Amino acid sequence: FAERDYGINNLVKPLYDPLPLAKLTETNVYHMRACRTKSEDVAGNGYRIYPKVDNPNEGQKEIIEEFINSQPESLMEIFKKLQYDKETTGYFCMEIAREFNKFDGKVNLINHIPSYTMRIHKSGNKYCQKQNNKKVWFRNFNYGKDVMLFTGEETEINQDRNICGNEIIWSINYTPRSHFYGVPDVIPAIGAIAGDISRRNY
Secondary structure (H helix, E strand, C coil): CCHHHHHHHCECCCCCCHHHHHHHHHCCHHHHHHHHHHHHHHHCCCCCCCCCCCCCCHHHHHHHHHHHHCCCCCHHHHHHHHHHHHHHHCEEEEEEEEHHHCCCCCEEEEEEECHHHEEEECCCCEEEEEECCEEEEEEECCCCCEEECCCCCEECCCCCHHHECCEEEEEECCECCECCCCCCCCHHHHHHHHHHHHHHHC
């Protein structure tokens, strides 16, 4: 993202540039292993489906299992990637898509979006992804208006679903310094990592 993106599009600038933070795992094996281990511990140990009532409906269970099995990759892999982003950059972005792209349709897809490619709008209602100089927009999960996919314009529910952005669940590693972006736990150790790299090169 260039500086003009923040001025023109009212996107909020992160406290720390997420791309160098994402690359930091490539320079320090201990940091990389810590992020991977924490991601595995949070999201890599499998899951079970538990009923919330005494006499569960087997049909409901089948619907849930069908949803889980229809994802492009396993839920564990998706959640591990999301958590890894949160460990490395301080936040993650989960894309939510609905059946036939209906505004309030049944959720039929969840997906990982690399956090370094995403920025949040100052309204907190929408997000912009930029890759290869192309921008697309998303709306906040369950936000009451549509957000146009290519312009970010907010409208009432639009009949042409092909030009409407999907939804995002945005989760941060809390810091009191920002309502929009989190801070990864590695920030206080960056000096030590830089020192280790300097000693190694010397």
